[in-house]
Amino acid sequence: MASIEVQGLTKRFGDVLAVDDLSFTAHEGTVTGFLGPNGAGKTTTLRIVLGLVRPSSGRALVNGRPYDELPDAMRVVGAVLESSGFHPARTARDHLRSIAMVDGIPVRRVDEVLETVGLAADARRRVGGYSMGMRQRLELARALLGDPEVLILDEPANGLDPQGIAWLRGFLRWYASLGRVVLISSHLLAEAAQTVDEVIVVNHGRMAGAGSLTELRARQGGSVRVRALDPDRLAGLLADAGFAVRRQGEEVVEATGTTAESVGRLMAEHGVVVLEMTTEGESLEELFFEMTAGRAPDGLVRAGPNGAAGAKAEVGTA
Amino acid sequence: MIRLVRAEVFKLRTVWSTWLMLGITALLVIFVTGLTASVSPDRRAVTSFPARGSAAWLDIVFSGMTVAVYLAIVLGAVMITGEHRHKTITPTFLAEPRRGRTVAAKLVVALGGGLVVAVVAGFVALGVGLVLVGVGVAPLGAVLTEYRHVWPGVAAACVLYGAYGVGLGALLKNQVVTIVVALVAIAIVEPIIGLVAPAAARWLPGSAAQALESLAANARSHAAFGGSGGVHLVVWWVGALLLVGYGVVLAALGSLTTLRADVT
Structure with missing residues (x-):
């Protein structure tokens, strides 16, 4: 070989x-x-x-x-x-x-x-x-x-x-x-x-x-910021799912090490009302x-x- | 090994510098032999200078061919230093990572290259000889006899000097440095050693080559080359062995040291 x-x-x-x-x-x-x-x-x-x-x-x-x-x-x-x-x-x-x-x-x-x-x-x-x-x-x-x-x-x-x-x-x-x-x-x-x-x-x-490269791309995810109606519940869900969670102000929850898709699915599953969601992508180059x-x-x-x-x-x- | 030799021959054939060197060989031989033949003895005021048209005089004229050994050295040196200069040494070593084999192939091809240089020089000198016959300076028989005396030695020297050039190039790598070192050693350093220590000088490459060139010819005529006339030359075959030895030892040193070095 x-x-x-x-x-x-x-x-x-x-x-x-x-x-x-x-x-x-x-x-x-x-x-x-x-x-x-x-x-x-x-x-x-x-x-x-x-x-x-x-x-x-x-x-x-x-x-x-x-x-x-x-x-x-x-x-x-x-x-x-x-x-x-x-x-x-x-x-x-x-x-x-x-x-x-x-x-x-x-x-x-x-x-x-x-x-x-x-x-x-x-x-x-x-x-x-x-x-x-x-x-x-x-x-x-x-x-x-x-x-x-x-x-x-x-x-x-x-x-x-x-x-x-x-x-x-x-x-x-x-x-x-x-x-x-x-x-x-x-x-x-x-x-x-x-x-x-x-x-x-x-x-x-x-x-x-x-x-x-797939692993790299998965890691490059950066962070997902979500403004939700019930940020406390959302933070708990994300933390339970194993993501690093950080609160930003009253309404915003930031999860790192995940993708918008994963967060979206999780929220849909638990019926969390999302007001706004943004991703902070880390480029491959930054990585x-x-x-x-x-x-x-x-x-x-x-x-x-x-x-x-x-x-x-x-x-x-x- | 056959493939490596073929590749080296091909490399020589496909660059114009090889043909340029052969052209320079022809021009230099015409120049040196022609000049020697046209200078009359009395004008040179050398009492021992043989009479125009005599066998000894023809010998001196034909010794002009020895200038070809310089080109043989350059040809051999360029075969290896040119690869460093143009960085073709990288693909060469990628193709044959056992570097000693490449150097060995170059040595073999340089021997042949030296012969080609000698053949070109020989043809040109023969032409000059025939011109001398044509203008009635010397009879054809005498020209051919003296030519036969001189050429084999020159050819042997060219052949071995080609390998010497490869050996020196393998050791020094840099093209200009190699050529300058080789020419200065033969044209300047050796004659000086010849004056200072004639007993030692006979073992040096230049004197060894001269010994070869005097193969069958009148020893007197060889003062023309290198100016180390005071050196008592070794027997021709010892000269040949010496030159082979120099080529192989230099190439071996080159393979062991410089060629083992990192190619970056």
Whole structure:
């Protein structure tokens, strides 16, 4: 079964602790978002998974093996990295051919992936004349050469126009639906939210939280404010239902950790007369800030005390 | 390994810089051999300079081909430092994470690249030789004989210097630094060591290459290259082994140190 498994990964660059005892698993059939602000250690982690950077301790496995022990690595893992480059004088097609040859991938496949990313018409142009978006597409084409079971993309939306982003989103959903592992990093949760099933949030190299997007959305609910004819009774009902309740003035009851729908159903069930109801939504982005500020919302797996050892999250459909 | 070698050959073929280097090789060889041939002995006022048209004189003219070794080094160096420069080292290592294998493939291809450089230099020098026959400076037989004496040594030096370039590039990574270090070492540092400590200088790459170039030729003619005439050269095959050794040791050091480093 295809998977990416990171176990107790730590990477120190001199005095800087870039990755701090990070553990997670990305499973097949899901798009996993690897999220965190810039400098959180996302790229370093991905580079360790890809054998480009050596961990100080811990390990990263793809399908149970370290990257450099994979036979024909490109046929197992495809990766799009920001720092990857091109020789400007080489054509896109030749660039891909030079790489495809290493794992014995036929030229036919090179033309196929160029078609997939929409570069077929420009395949014989020198990469030096490519726009940022075209280079990004060419990077994706390279990653797809080996028709890999595992796709890793570092900030894939960078450099793409809105159209390109929409296309990429659809592509990644489709790729995961084939039962493959897709891991994408992003510093924008709202952007990734439209693509991912699972999220792993890192901050300062440590796990800040992890879970499914559905869980996240459930937690993002924020609060529901209700002005009712009988606020005391309403407050009691909400409290009995397990929501955190706070009184605001004479008539208003505020319930957090729930949704307007749940509150509405509850009130209908008990015949409470509602005068006014508003929701104070917390955006995914706010939630993300909260998590990366060191506080993980309830219900999500979070780092241990002081982010120390034992930070471990299982993500995905096991 | 065969696939890696094929990929490296393909990479060389598909960038214009490779063809530019071959072009420069041709121009430099025309320039050096042509210049040597056109300078008359008396004007140089060197008493020991052989007579125009003599076998020894032809030897000196054809030694102009040795300029090709510089291009062979550059070709080898660019094969690896170019990957760092254009950041293609990332996809290269993603495709073959066992980095030593990639370096080994580059070493092999650089040997071939050096040979191609030597063939280009050889063709151009032969052309110059035929021109000399045409203008009646030397008979065809003598030109071909001396050519056959000089070219194999130059070719062997080019081949091995290609690998040396890869080795040095693997160690130093930076393209400009690698090329400057290689050229300065051969053109400036070695001649100085040759003057100060000739006994030690014979073991250095430049002298080793010269030993190769003197393979079958008149030793006198090789003062033209590098100016380390005072160095008593090693036997040609020792020179060859030395150059192979330098290439492999540098590449091994590069693989162990620089290439083990994090690619970011």
